[in-house]
Amino acid sequence: MSKTSDYFVPWLKDSLIYDVDVLDTAWANPDIARLMLNENPIPPSEKVINAVTEICKRGNHYPDRWWGLREKIGKSCGFGAKNVFMANGSSENIDNMMRVFLQPGDEVLLASPTFTLFRIRASVCGGKIVEVPLRESDLQYDTDAMLDAITPKTKLIVVVNPNNPTGIFIEESELRRLLDTGIPTCIDEAYLAYHPEVPSMVPLVKEYPNAFTSHTLSKAHGIAGMRFGYMIGNEDIVEAFERVSLPWNLSLMNLAAAEAVMEDTEHLALKVKHNNDWMKVFYKEFTDLGLKPFEPHGNYMLIDANDFGLTSQEIYDKAMEDKVAVKTFEPIHGKAGYFRITPGTNEENERCIKTMRRIFGDKDARQNSTPPNRLA
Numbered sequence: 001m002s003k004t005s006d007y008f009v010p011w012l013k014d015s016l017i018y019d020v021d022v023l024d025t026a027w028a029n030p031d032i033a034r035l036m037l038n039e040n041p042i043p044p045s046e047k048v049i050n051a052v053t054e055i056c057k058r059g060n061h062y063p064d065r066w067w068g069l070r071e072k073i074g075k076s077c078g079f080g081a082k083n084v085f086m087a088n089g090s091s092e093n094i095d096n097m098m099r100v101f102l103q104p105g106d107e108v109l110l111a112s113p114t115f116t117l118f119r120i121r122a123s124v125c126g127g128k129i130v131e132v133p134l135r136e137s138d139l140q141y142d143t144d145a146m147l148d149a150i151t152p153k154t155k156l157i158v159v160v161n162p163n164n165p166t167g168i169f170i171e172e173s174e175l176r177r178l179l180d181t182g183i184p185t186c187i188d189e190a191y192l193a194y195h196p197e198v199p200s201m202v203p204l205v206k207e208y209p210n211a212f213t214s215h216t217l218s219k220a221h222g223i224a225g226m227r228f229g230y231m232i233g234n235e236d237i238v239e240a241f242e243r244v245s246l247p248w249n250l251s252l253m254n255l256a257a258a259e260a261v262m263e264d265t266e267h268l269a270l271k272v273k274h275n276n277d278w279m280k281v282f283y284k285e286f287t288d289l290g291l292k293p294f295e296p297h298g299n300y301m302l303i304d305a306n307d308f309g310l311t312s313q314e315i316y317d318k319a320m321e322d323k324v325a326v327k328t329f330e331p332i333h334g335k336a337g338y339f340r341i342t343p344g345t346n347e348e349n350e351r352c353i354k355t356m357r358r359i360f361g362d363k364d365a366r367q368n369s370t371p372p373n374r375l376a
């Protein structure tokens with residue numbers, strides 16, 4: 001008798017899985033400083049909690065399509081309600097875009113490294129992931145190499161702006177070169193709310209029918225556990241997302257939380273300030289230690305510790321001795337000493353600085369040290 005797994009769609013066998021063990025560990029050990037996940041350390045405001053509590057009283061009803069919120073989101077960036085698709089975090093929209101654009105064997109063009117969920121969800125649709133390394137000199141998008149990697153099978157291009165984990169922005173002119181190909185292109189702006197002074201690329205959606213932007217309330221807005229993200233695109237793309245997605249994909253609680261958090265601009269400003277102030281402290285502290293932090297533009301800082309001869313995993317293990325969890329990385333351009341940190345609460349950040357001093361404070365341990373040069 002054949003095994004049930006023989007009936008699975010063939011491409012599932014080789015599909016990738018997002019590793020969430022780290023979340024299980026963090027929830028089971030609340031004393032761990034969870035600086036590895038790009039979460040917001042500040043809990044939702046009373047306004048958000050009250051809105052969610054209130055809507056629970058109507059939890060016997062199915063939600064409608066919540067046009068009011070779609071309207072508000074659209075208006076906030078110069079679009080109509082029909083240009084907005086709302087989902088359970090931008091992760092759901094990442095999944096949607098793969099199901100909209102890919103059939104098995106189609107290619108998704110990505111930079112490497114970037115947020116890993118894109119490749120993982122592409123693989124679940126049988127997509128072939130074509131990764132183009134960031135430039136070795138500055139870890140900036142290599143647009144020429146990305147254009148060279150396009151084939152007739154390329155059905156989707158992904159640009160994370162600012163990129164996770166490097167924090168680097170793509171030049172608009174470079175992004176336009178990718179959009180000029182006419183290939184559907186996702187511009188992920190998950191972290192842009194940390195830098196309201198940096199213009200969003202969302203106006204490009206009006207100019208390029210193949211452009212769409214992805215946004216989340218998990219980061220600066222801080223409701224990762226409540227799950228809300230949205231996509232801005234032309235009506236054809238929004239309709240395609242509607243086709244692949246379930247009706248009632250969002251619970252009343254997601255919707256109420258999203259609406260309340262978007263209105264609470266004061267709390268947003270406070271959370272952004274907490275993050276950006278700590279980034280300045282981290283930048284100085286880590287630079288003084290001889291580490292090379294990248295200039296952060298979100299709630300994460302990529303740190304080049306390659307001069308110290310420790311691998312990412314070794315740094316993680318040493319930091320965990322103080323219950324400080326950092327994010328590890330596979331080698332980038334053959335260098336294994338990169339890690340990433342997100343500011344936590346004040347106490348967690350102070351602990352993190354002490355931990356970094358303990359690990360990297362011994363100047364003799366530094367090999368071939370060169371001066372830090374990332375902040376222009």
Ligand SMILES: Cc1ncc(COP(=O)(O)O)c(C=O)c1O
Pocket residue numbers: 037038088089090091092115160164188190215216217218224228229
């Ligand atoms: C670039 C990027 N996009 C999307 C997401 C997913 O966020 P969400 O919580 O909205 O699913 C993340 C999460 O870390 C991210 O880094």
